[in-house]
Amino acid sequence: MRTVEALVPLKLTLFGEHAIVYGEPAIAMAISESMKVTVKESDRTIISSSSLHIGNIRVNLQDMRVESDQISKALSFVIEALNYFEEKRPALINIESSVDPSVGLGTSAAVIVGVIAAYSKFLGYDFTNLEIAKISRNVEKKVQGLGSRMDTFTTSLGGILYFPRGSENVERLSSLPExxxxxxxxxxxxxxxxxxxxxxxxxxxxxxxxxxxxxxxxxxxxxxxxxxxxxxxxxxxxxxxxxxxxxxxxxxxxxxxxxxxxxxxxxxxxxxxxxxxxxxxxxxxxxxxxxxxxxxxxxxxxxxxxxxxxxxxxxx
CATH class of the missing domain: 3.30.70.890 (GHMP kinase, C-terminal domain)
Known part of the structure; x- marks a missing residue:
C-alpha cells in the first residue's frame, strides 16, 4: 500500500501580527512542534484526526461534500486543499497535531500545507516548498478571506522569516535568541x-x-x-x-x-x-x-x- 507522509512545522509570530494583514511587515519563525498529514491508497476518501477533533467521516467524491453539515466548517481547509487538484484519487487522509487546534501556532495553515504537500506527492506532483507555500496561501485566502501569507509561508519554508512592508517577497533571517x-x-x-x-x-x-x-x-x-x-x-x-x-x-x-x-x-x-x-x-x-x-x-x-x-x- 502506497503512503505519503508530510511533516509540517508549526509557527510562532515574533512581531507584527495583525498589522501584516494591512501591508505592514512581520517576523515569524517555524518551530519544532509539528503536524503530520498522511495520505494512503484507498477505495474511498476518508479524512480523520484524533487531535483536531475531526473524527472519521465520509466525503462525497463527486462534489467533495462532507456528509455532515455540522462538521463541514472544521473541514473546509482540507476540502478546499483537495479541491485545488482537478485530478482526484480516493485516499485515507489522517491529520495529527502535537498541539491543540486554534491556539495561535498556525495549525489551520499547517493543515492546508500538509494536505497540499502530501496529496500532491500522492498524485505524482513534485512541488517545491515555495510552490506549496503559494498554493496553500491561495487555498487559505479562498476559505478565510482575510489574513496574510505569513502562516502558510512560515510552515512551508521553515526558518525565521521577515515579511517586508507592502511586498509579496519574504526574506530569511539568520539570528535568533532562544x-x-x-x-x-x-x-x-x-x-x-x-x-x-x-x-x-x-x-x-x-x-x-x-x-x-x-x-x-x-x-x-x-x-x-x-x-x-x-x-x-x-x-x-x-x-x-x-x-x-x-x-x-x-x-x-x-x-x-x-x-x-x-x-x-x-x-x-x-x-x-x-x-x-x-x-x-x-x-x-x-x-x-x-x-x-x-x-x-x-x-x-x-x-x-x-x-x-x-x-x-x-x-x-
Whole structure:
C-alpha cells in the first residue's frame, strides 16, 4: 500500500501580527512542534484526526461534500486543499497535531500545507516548498478571506522569516535568541478577531497610526535580530504587545502574563498569533517557563525548524 507522509512545522509570530494583514511587515519563525498529514491508497476518501477533533467521516467524491453539515466548517481547509487538484484519487487522509487546534501556532495553515504537500506527492506532483507555500496561501485566502501569507509561508519554508512592508517577497533571517512559548485555550477564532480588527479600522483614524507603529517595531526588531541585541529585542516585544492591546486583540490572561513578566524583570514577552487567548512568546529563561506554567500555559517545543514541510513516500 502506497503512503505519503508530510511533516509540517508549526509557527510562532515574533512581531507584527495583525498589522501584516494591512501591508505592514512581520517576523515569524517555524518551530519544532509539528503536524503530520498522511495520505494512503484507498477505495474511498476518508479524512480523520484524533487531535483536531475531526473524527472519521465520509466525503462525497463527486462534489467533495462532507456528509455532515455540522462538521463541514472544521473541514473546509482540507476540502478546499483537495479541491485545488482537478485530478482526484480516493485516499485515507489522517491529520495529527502535537498541539491543540486554534491556539495561535498556525495549525489551520499547517493543515492546508500538509494536505497540499502530501496529496500532491500522492498524485505524482513534485512541488517545491515555495510552490506549496503559494498554493496553500491561495487555498487559505479562498476559505478565510482575510489574513496574510505569513502562516502558510512560515510552515512551508521553515526558518525565521521577515515579511517586508507592502511586498509579496519574504526574506530569511539568520539570528535568533532562544525562545520560550506556551498556549492556553482561546476565547475567539482568528477569523472573528480579524473581523473585530477590521471594525476598529473602520471606526477610528488612530488605527492606521497604530499599524504604522507596529511596522516600525518590526523593522527595529529585525535590526536587533541582525545584531543579536537581546535587550532591545525584549523591549520591542513589550512595546508590540502594548500596541496589540490597543487594537483589542489581546486577552486578560495574556495581558496579566506580559505585565508580570515585565515586573519581575524578564527580558521580553508578548502575545503571539491571532490573540484572544492562544499563544505567548518570551525570551527564554527558567523564570519565563515557570511563569508560563504558573499561569496555566502549556509549554510548546520552540526550537527553530529550518527545513519547513518535509515529504516522505512509503511503499509497503
Amino acid at each position: 525562545i520560550a512559548s506556551g498556549y492556553v485555550k482561546r476565547t475567539a477564532t482568528t477569523a472573528e478577531i480579524l473581523r473585530r480588527v477590521k471594525t476598529v479600522k473602520e471606526n477610528g483614524r488612530e488605527f492606521n497610526e497604530i499599524l504604522k507603529l507596529i511596522g516600525l517595531v518590526v523593522e527595529d526588531a529585525r535590526d536587533a535580530l541582525d545584531k543579536m541585541d537581546v535587550e532591545t529585542l525584549g523591549q520591542l516585544m513589550y512595546i508590540n504587545h502594548g500596541l496589540l492591546m490597543s487594537l483589542g486583540v489581546t486577552s486578560p490572561i495574556l495581558d496579566e502574563l506580559v505585565s508580570t513578566a515585565r515586573n519581575i524583570g524578564l527580558p521580553g514577552c508578548k502575545m503571539s498569533g491571532g490573540g484572544g487567548g492562544g499563544s505567548a512568546v518570551c525570551l527564554k529563561s527558567p523564570k519565563a517557563e515557570l511563569l508560563l506554567e504558573s499561569r496555566g500555559f502549556k509549554l510548546v517545543k520552540s526550537e527553530l525548524n529550518r527545513t519547513g514541510v518535509t515529504i516522505k513516500e512509503i511503499n509497503s
